[in-house]
Amino acid sequence: MCSYVVEKTALTGSAKAAGTWSPINTAVVSVDHPFHAPVDHAFMVDFTQEGRPVSERIALELSVASARELIVCMQTALDAFGEGG
Secondary structure (H helix, E strand, C coil): CCCCEEEEEEEEEEEEECCEEEEEEEEEEEEECCCCCCCCCEEEEEEECCCCCHHHCEEEEEEHHHHHHHHHHHHHHHHHHCCCC
16 A cells, blocks of 8 residues: 655755765655565655756665664764764
């Protein structure tokens, strides 16, 4: 069953694909059937630069369990860094 869970947020950063860095300003996050990952449902993130072709997006598909672990890892790193950035 499709979940149709989709969220979108603005961000500031860069992403690297095929050896090239590109600016990104949007993330579209969803939980649904993946296009490529060998799992039934995946946590997916598409990083894009508004106004650029969709073919230039940086895509990520993770198992739901892996996504939860990554979120914990990211929060731990941010907490260790503190408010300095």
